[in-house]
Structures are given as structure tokens and as C-alpha cells.
Amino acid sequence: MSLALDTERDRRAALASLVDSVVAEIEPLYLRLNHAVWDANLTGAPEHERESARLEAELRGVFARAAPYARLTAIEAAGGVDDPLLERQRELLRNAFRANQLPPETIAHIVRLEKGLESRFNTFRATLDGERVGDNALRQVLRESDDGARRRRAWEASKQIGAGVAADLLALVRLRNQAARTLGFTDHYAMALELKDELTEPQLFSWLDEIEAGTRAPFQLYKRALDERLRQRFAITTAELRPWHYGDPFFQEAPAPAVRLDPWFEGKSLEDLTRRFFAAVGFDLDDLLARADLYEKPGKCQHAFCMSIDRGADVRVLCNVRPDEYWMGTLLHEFGHAVYDRHIDPSLPFLLREPAHVLTTEATAMLFGRLSKNAAWLRRYAGMPAEEAGRAAAASQRAIADQLLVQTRWTLVMAHMERALYRDPSQDLNHLWWDLVERFQGVHRPEHRDAPDWAAKIHFSVAPVYYHNYLLGEVMASQLQRALLGVVGGEGDQRWERLVASPEVGRYLSARLFGSGRSLAWPESVRRATGEELSPAAFLDELSGRG
């Protein structure tokens, strides 16, 4: 191979051979890593966790090498290549290498702190009234108890982990910032946005500001009614409401909606409903269901996720299904991820056989996940009678909007806090946290409290610079929903009847979004899938009932 990069032909040959050699090394590592992660989640066995940590470090080691990175930047400086698929692989590889151009001891130190925090979160159990309790027990108190003093103790217990991890988390933030500065970024937050999400900080925060302004009035309206209900329930004044009077440790969720949907799922096979629904919209789930692990088992991870093991046919969903509305929504959500992964064009190169962005796969999953509260869906799949579905429609539409409002205001706290954390980890973060909670969620801070409550939220430790993607996913889900309602056509409710049962939905999503994988930059994928740029307009319309 010639080392000259003068002509496009030289550069194309050099790049193609570099991509081949990197992929030959990383593809088998990813395959083994994904198997180890799956096995670890299915069994909880420590040997799989050790194996996945080892493989992750090995992969980072590949991207830490200086020579391939120098070659990639030289190809870029000389003018890149004309072949769009090859050019896209160059961009993605450059970002991955750039983020890891660090001394091995720095990477090892970061990984050590990350793994330490992860295992602290996995093994920590809070103490409530002298008893060691899990998260579910604390959440149950906040959902059900009418005893204000006990609620307060449960809420405080939910924050105990914060004090236990704050020092290590701050050390990790400082270390990540130092590393990011040696790579030419102002801090780790800006670096992660640019290299992982292909987003800039001003762009992200201009969307967040627009969403904040657009949700302020409807949220105040919702919150005033909620506070009135809580005041009556706890027999106090609204001025006395504190964080422990809300339904969960961070006020991320709207309390249960007025319509009870669980009875429609009792005694039903949610797996069958999932299969029937996806078949009706054009996706055959047989092979995905055969690979999935859907029910509770000892030692198994208690959450839900979908992962593509081989960026090919081996796509797996993990759930812990019980026959209720929560798990129905979760199944629809996870299989939304699964059909995306499964319909990426298999002839694309390895580096491009992934969704366009976290936000595009979340958008698809959220689009489907919302349907377990949708009247047309409930009627067709859960057997809700037509009149009842009609009556439930407005209430359940309201419940979806309320949940999105509460979640949105909470996500604003998280995004602003995380940016501030990386900008200046020495500032008074304990105080800042409550400033943000009061500003965005309208929840009054507890008196005389100076504790790292923010550090109790697991995402700062184990999923850094990620939380904003949930909100961007909801934003795109509303755009995608609007586009699909247009595709299936019809008037009013008829559009929903069609959306939940037309094979056109599957054809449209496969052709306009899934198929191209990561071959297009994400803004282009959003444009192709929705006919417009990413914009909060459709999302804000939906929240105010104009969707």
C-alpha cells in the first residue's frame, strides 16, 4: 500500500485498508463483549461482569492507539474521500479514536473509578428505620404511604447513596475534564456531546430553552392541580409541600392516571399482544421473540433493554413481564428498538450497522411505547369495548401528556445540572441542585439540608452526558408520530385506527429511517424520516393537547 495521500484514489485505498484492519480487530471484541453483557444481565454472575469489563478496556485500548488516529486526520487534512459510506466511517472512527487519545494510565484510572461507582450503585442498600431496604421498598412508601414523617424518612433514605458516591464521582468528573482538555475541548461535557452525539452545546441548549419556555405554562397548570390533591391528601398547606410528598424520589413521574388500565392486561399474554400488533404494522417478530428473555428469573437484571449482539440477525430483548400496563408499554418500547436494529440494511459495513443516533432509536421505541395508553390500540389489541375506549381516550391522552410534562421538567434539571457539574465541579453543587429543582420542577427545597442529593441519581455516575437524549427522543417521537398519521391518512380518530394496524407503518419506517443505519448523519436521518429538521414544535403541540 502506498503511503501517499495526494490523490483521492490514494486516500480511498488508504482509508479502506485502515477501516478493514480496525474492524477486523474490533468486530470480534464487540461480539464477545455483547455476549458477556447479555450473560451478566441474565445471570448476575460476576465472571461475566469481569469479562465485560476486560473486553471494554481492550476495545478502548484499540482506540487509544496513536498511529491510526494520525492516519485518519492526515486523510481528512488531505481532503477526505468522495465515497459517502467510506467518508462516514472515517468520521465515526476519527471521533472514536480522538476521544481515547490518552495515556493508558489515564484510561485505566477512569475505568477503575467508573467500575467502582457502578458496583457501588448495584450493591448499595439504603437504611430506613434501622432496616436495609431496596429501591422498590422506598418507592412503594412514596407511592402509597399517607404518613408524612415516614415519607420524609424514605425520601431521605433514597438520597443516602449520594453521600457515598459524591467524592469519587467528583474525582471522576475532574479526571474526565483533564483528559478532555488535553484533547482540545473545554470540558468533558462538550467533548462527549461533540464526539459521541455529534451535537454542540449551544444547539442542545437552544432546544432545551425552547422546550422550557413551551412547557412552563402547561406544567404550572398541571402542578397546581397536583399540589391541590396532595395538600388534601396529607392535610397540610401547599406551602408545606416538600420533595417527599411527590410520588417518587425525584418527581420524575406523574402519579397514576385517572383511568386504570391494568385490568385490561390481567390474565392476557402480553407477548401475544406484542406479536399481533407488530405483525399488523408490518413487522414479523417471530425470530426476535424466540431470542428474547421476557420473564422474571433469580439473579436476572430487573429492568428492560434491547441489544443487538452482532449488528445482524441476533437482536435480543430482556424484560421481566407481568400482565400490567407498565410492562405492556415496556414491551412495545423494547421491541420498537428491536425492529429498528433488525431492519438496518445488512449489506452496510459493520461501522454503519447501528441506528443513526440514540435519539432516533429512542424516538421509535417511545412512539410504540406510548401506545399502551392509546384508545385505538387498547380497543384493537386489549379488547377494550368501543364506548369505554371512547371515554378513556381523552383521559389517557391527558395521562400521556401529563407524564411527558413531568418527565420534561425533570430532564431539564438533569441536563442543566450535568453541564454545570462539568463546567465547574468546585461550585456549591448541593445548593445549585435545589435551585434547579425549584426553577424547573417547582418543588420546594427541604430546609437546612446540605447534602449531595444530585449524586444519588445513578446516571451522573454510570451514563454520563446521556440524559438529554431521552428528551430529544420524545421530541422526535412526536415528529415521527405526526409524519406517520399523515402517511396512513384519514380523518380524526380514524388516523389512529389506521396507525395501529397498517403495514404502511412498517414499510415507511424501514425505508425512511431504519434501513440507512448510521450511514447518514443524524440530522439527515431525522429529515428523511419526518420531512423536517429536529424541532420541539410537534412535541409542544402534543403536550398542550393540540397534537
Ligand SMILES: [Zn+2]
Ligand atoms: Zn429505550
